[in-house]
Amino acid sequence: MRPWETLSLRSKLTVLLFIGLLVPMGTGLGIVAARDIRAFREDLISTTSLAAAVASEYSAAALAFQDEVAARQTLARLSSLPELELAEIQDTQGRLLASYLRPGVSEGVPLPVLPLEGRWVRLDDEHLNVVQPVIHGGVRYGSLRLQTSTVTLQARINAYLLGILLVAVGVAGLALGMAFLLQRLITRRILALAEVARVVAEKGDYSVRARKVSDDELGFLADAFNTMLVEVERRQREAQEAIRVREEFLSIASHELRTPLTPLKLEVQSLTRAAARGTLSDQGTGLLQRDLGLISKQLRRLETLIYNLLDVSRITSGKLQLDLEEVDLAALMREAVQRLSEECRAVGSVISLDAEQPVVGRWDPARLDQVLSNLLSNALKYGAGGPIEVAVGEREGTAWLKVTDHGVGIAVEDQARIFDRFERAVSVRHYGGLGLGLYIAQSIVISHGGHIWVESQRGAGATFIVELPVEGPPWERISTGR
Amino acid sequence: MGSQSILRFIPVLAALVLLPGEAWTEAGGPPEAEVKAEFLERFTRFIDWPQGGFKNPEAPFALCLLGRTPLEPYLARMARTRRIKDRSIQVRTLAGPGEVEGCSLVWISPEAAGSLEQVLERTAGKAILTVGDTEGLAARGAHINLKREGTRLTFDINVAQAKRSGLRFSSQLLQLGNLVGGEAPP
Numbered sequence: 226m227r228p229w230e231t232l233s234l235r236s237k238l239t240v241l242l243f244i245g246l247l248v249p250m251g252t253g254l255g256i257v258a259a260r261d262i263r264a265f266r267e268d269l270i271s272t273t274s275l276a277a278a279v280a281s282e283y284s285a286a287a288l289a290f291q292d293e294v295a296a297r298q299t300l301a302r303l304s305s306l307p308e309l310e311l312a313e314i315q316d317t318q319g320r321l322l323a324s325y326l327r328p329g330v331s332e333g334v335p336l337p338v339l340p341l342e343g344r345w346v347r348l349d350d351e352h353l354n355v356v357q358p359v360i361h362g363g364v365r366y367g368s369l370r371l372q373t374s375t376v377t378l379q380a381r382i383n384a385y386l387l388g389i390l391l392v393a394v395g396v397a398g399l400a401l402g403m404a405f406l407l408q409r410l411i412t413r414r415i416l417a418l419a420e421v422a423r424v425v426a427e428k429g430d431y432s433v434r435a436r437k438v439s440d441d442e443l444g445f446l447a448d449a450f451n452t453m454l455v456e457v458e459r460r461q462r463e464a465q466e467a468i469r470v471r472e473e474f475l476s477i478a479s480h481e482l483r484t485p486l487t488p489l490k491l492e493v494q495s496l497t498r499a500a501a502r503g504t505l506s507d508q509g510t511g512l513l514q515r516d517l518g519l520i521s522k523q524l525r526r527l528e529t530l531i532y533n534l535l536d537v538s539r540i541t542s543g544k545l546q547l548d549l550e551e552v553d554l555a556a557l558m559r560e561a562v563q564r565l566s567e568e569c570r571a572v573g574s575v576i577s578l579d580a581e582q583p584v585v586g587r588w589d590p591a592r593l594d595q596v597l598s599n600l601l602s603n604a605l606k607y608g609a610g611g612p613i614e615v616a617v618g619e620r621e622g623t624a625w626l627k628v629t630d631h632g633v634g635i636a637v638e639d640q641a642r643i644f645d646r647f648e649r650a651v652s653v654r655h656y657g658g659l660g661l662g663l664y665i666a667q668s669i670v671i672s673h674g675g676h677i678w679v680e681s682q683r684g685a686g687a688t689f690i691v692e693l694p695v696e697g698p699p700w701e702r703i704s705t706g707r
Numbered sequence: 708m709g710s711q712s713i714l715r716f717i718p719v720l721a722a723l724v725l726l727p728g729e730a731w732t733e734a735g736g737p738p739e740a741e742v743k744a745e746f747l748e749r750f751t752r753f754i755d756w757p758q759g760g761f762k763n764p765e766a767p768f769a770l771c772l773l774g775r776t777p778l779e780p781y782l783a784r785m786a787r788t789r790r791i792k793d794r795s796i797q798v799r800t801l802a803g804p805g806e807v808e809g810c811s812l813v814w815i816s817p818e819a820a821g822s823l824e825q826v827l828e829r830t831a832g833k834a835i836l837t838v839g840d841t842e843g844l845a846a847r848g849a850h851i852n853l854k855r856e857g858t859r860l861t862f863d864i865n866v867a868q869a870k871r872s873g874l875r876f877s878s879q880l881l882q883l884g885n886l887v888g889g890e891a892p893p
Contacts, residue, residue, distance in 0.1 A: 286879035289749045294859070295883050361879070362752055 285361030774819030
């Protein structure tokens with residue numbers, strides 16, 4: 226099997242076609258030849274035998290009266306028999322009464338001792354011999370022997386053999402030609418595919434495409450190949466994009482992490498210097514408190530950044546755990562607004578809270594607080610100092626909250642993107658932050674079985690809406706049997 | 708050709724062999740009378756007698772001799788050892804043409820050739836074969852006349868007479884003999 230497997234596709238096709246064509250044609254021709262040769266041979270035998278039988282009828286009287294002349298006349302009539310080489314009339318004792326020898330024929334082939342009864346026929350390579358007993362009225366007078374040449378028979382056999390050889394040669398040529406055409410039809414297209422695969426493998430160029438020329442299996446192969454290339458290209462692009470986003474994030478993260486460090490370092494340095502000079506107590510309690518307040522503010526900022534990063538890693542690894550308990554969303558919102566009152570004053574925004582009724586549900590209060598803080602921080606950050614409206618309510622088992630600002634707004638095409646990791650609708654230059662806030666908020670809301678979305682237009686402010694099932698996340702309800 | 712080897716066999720095969728007369732005389736072969744007797748017997752092999760030609764199935768084949776003839780002893784010997792048409796052979800010497808009744812074959816010797824007309828008169832319409840060895844006998848009405856052509860012993864056949872007599876001559880015999888009597892064989 227090894228040599229066969231090492232053959233090229235074209236050679237295999239040629240061999241298969243050759244066999245496939247030669248076997249039926251050769252068999253057919255062989256059968257025809259065998260039948261024809263047999264028929265010709267039988268024809269020769271029967272013609273010669275008939276001539277012998279007829280001549281023997283006319284030889285009886287000649288033998289009976291030992292009439293040489295009449296016997297010779299009988300034999301002379303046989304000379305018209307084609308292929309006749311020799312004719313002899315013998316009496317029962319084997320004595321020759323008359324003989325005919327075609328000019329150019331030397332002598333008859335020696336025959337074995339013949340049985341007395343019946344006609345005797347022998348066909349060898351070059352001669353046919355028929356010995357016909359001469360019988361009249363039940364009396365045997367002798368025998369008539371005819372010898373004919375089988376050269377024409379041999380010639381016919383040779384012609385057939387030559388024909389078979391020619392057919393084999395013709396079939397070989399035909400097989401080569403058909404294999405060439407089939408190869409053009411099949412292997413050329415496979416080779417084209419292979420070429421595309423080679424370009425992809427060697428150059429890593431996924432933009433090349435296999436050319437589809439037909440709707441058959443090869444066309445299907447080309448389609449499948451192209452689909453694979455598209456998929457590979459898309460994944461490669463995504464991977465490159467992910468790397469780019471991560472690198473950008475790292476640069477932003479390092480910048481963001483450094484930002485609180487500088488004032489922190491300055492405060493600590495000035496306090497250290499004051500301590501060294503021994504003037505620390507001279508600064509007064511108010512100033513010292515102010516400095517320490519600044520330090521702790523920067524530390525909180527750092528803490529928030531680090532927690533956010535930890536949250537992202539938890540979310541992406543699927544390890545965000547919820548500690549569910551009865552929570553009043555309105556109270557949580559009030560606390561969050563309270564906590565940001567200082568920042569509000571700093572940017573000049575006014576937060577109006579509409580949360581008259583308590584909205585109680587089964588949630589993780591710490592995580593929900595993160596969501597509220599993020600939304601409020603964003604509203605302050607992008608609200609351009611405008612008023613901020615916050616509302617909390619409940620409708621048919623679903624708690625909802627809205628945070629509306631009147632700032633730069635978000636273009637419609639960016640609205641889906643802002644919930645992704647490391648994304649923001651505006652440039653990093655103008656607004657700091659890691660771009661993680663909305664991603665974390667969305668992840669928390671979704672893990673509670675809720676939705677978050679934004680309604681906004683560029684320049685017309687934005688409203689972030691959150692909906693949460695008061696019963697808590699549905700899958701938690703099932704797992705706790707509630 | 709190999710006449711020496713052929714001649715060696717002649718005494719043994721005398722019953723079958725009919726070679727040209729010169730060869731016989733040179734080699735001391737069978738006399739011409741014996742050959743002619745053999746010819747008579749051979750003629751009967753290639754001539755069929757009609758069913759009614761014999762009185763009964765057991766009736767012998769009557770070989771009648773008209774006039775003195777050297778064939779007589781050979782025919783007599785033949786009558787003892789052989790059969791013609793599966794019948795025993797009876798050799799009969801006739802005193803005259805009037806006795807041909809009951810004969811199957813009449814041999815007309817040269818000395819009786821003059822009485823051919825009387826014989827024909829008696830045998831007309833009957834299945835009696837008439838054979839002789841006198842020049843022109845067949846042309847005069849006998850069925851067969853033996854004659855010598857060079858070294859060969861041949862015979863004339865009167866076809867018209869053969870047809871009239873009801874005897875059926877084999878085509879082989881007709882082919883072998885010289886046809887006389889102005890009528891082509893059927």
